[in-house]
Amino acid sequence: MNNLAIAAYGLRKSYGDKVVLDGVDLSVPEGTIFSLLGPNGAGKTTAVKILSTLISADPGSGDIRVGGHDLTTDPQSVRAAIGVTGQFSAVDGLITGEENMLLMADLHHLSKVEGRRTAARLLERFDLVDAARKPASTYSGGMKRRLDLAMTLVGTPRVIFLDEPTTGLDPRSRHNMWVIIRELVADGATVFLTTQYLEEADELADRIAVLNNGRIAAEGTADELKRLIPGGHVRLRFTDPAAYRSAATTLPDAARDDESLALRIPSDGSQRELRYVLDQLDAAGVEADELTVHTPDLDDVFFALTDGVRVPAPTKVAAR
Template structure:
């Protein structure tokens, strides 16, 4: 069983009468990607600020890299790196100078070697001596993450790291995150891009109105949302009619010669359905399994959790 990189229990934070975090609990295994999702104002950035020692919680316990964020602030800060929503680069310095500044602040004896290695890793060698003000958005985000990696932190907090990036730059960042995790780094990711969480996260938690309303792997969360179905396309109308008779509850489209059949996505039940069609000599042209995506999960949980399950969290084991 992997050790915990981040452990949170009963975390609470309020600003006056406004409750931002209402007793949340989660655990992040070392060497994994944990993604915290939620609408604007849900408390994602507040959570990150508490975990990174920038903000004090009202109640609860938080351990990062095995250290209490309240009583062992220095040890926590030495173990983490943080990349915020906006690139924190000095535009009056070059890329190399930005990295060198961080290395000097961390008192690294091998600063020049570290800077060279990071410029190479993030494909910034050609632009290393140009002012950061001339960098594209994608280059700034890469430089910002490279600055976070100076000192080789065990845990990296990425707070909406790809906001505003074009699709190519976003995928480049995804590749870098995967490389970091392969090297044993733990990533704590907040994002509003559901595809990003689906692509990267081992575990996802959904935060809404200060409460965690669901936790699990992306696939586990998708299975919580109804709407999975098979889409069957037939060669002829008589095949469509015959299939509709034997399959029961279906949604029919005569123009497209298709049926939508509720389905649990399990291979065994899919095989049984196809065998039924074959036994009746029904000519099936093609089929596809359609399942809810994280967008469906997000909308379902954030629209209905406050009214239908005000204090219950759906944890998928």
């Protein structure tokens, strides 16, 4: 099993009487993308701020390790191992993109030669060379976010926190950012991503946790989370009425659609349940002309887990 890039147990944070994080456990293997979902005010940004040493967890929180370092006893080593791109751009619009990069290089104590080399490499990687000597205030939203992330990478962080990095971007810029995030992980980084775009988590994350009312409501892969929500089914369609009738007899729990010769069997979409359906059809000597598996999407999961819809109890789906 991969080593953990982030391990936090019993994470707690309150502001006065308001409990923001109430015993949150987070485990993120190295070289993966972990996405934390939740409605506004759920505590996503607070979790990022604690894990990136910007604020302290409350007394009584358990052990917290980031990049292999204890956050409480060795915060300086944690800072050296991480990069953070927050919700709001850290770009200084009064200076050029190149000057922003060189400023970050100075903050990381790089020599002038190494700083210029690093800035040039990252500006090229993020397709910002043509705009490098223009004031950052003239950049589009997507360009500013790319520059922001390029600045984060100056110190070659092993763990990267991206707090809603694509908020406000148009679809093309968002897609370009997805490509960059995948490349970061391919290069060996670990990405901790918070987002309100469910499609983004579905596209990128190896594992997803849904945070609600200060607690993890569920955690797993996107497919595992989708199977928590009722409504999944297998649909079988036939062209031969005799085969349709035989299948309906074989699968008495299926909902029938006599007009289109289709059966709908409740299913969580798992391989085990699909195999059961196919074995039943094989035993009866029946073959469907079309088989489709329908599962709830991540939107369904999000609304069910954060709006009080009745779903299974808070769950952490075991990694396979």
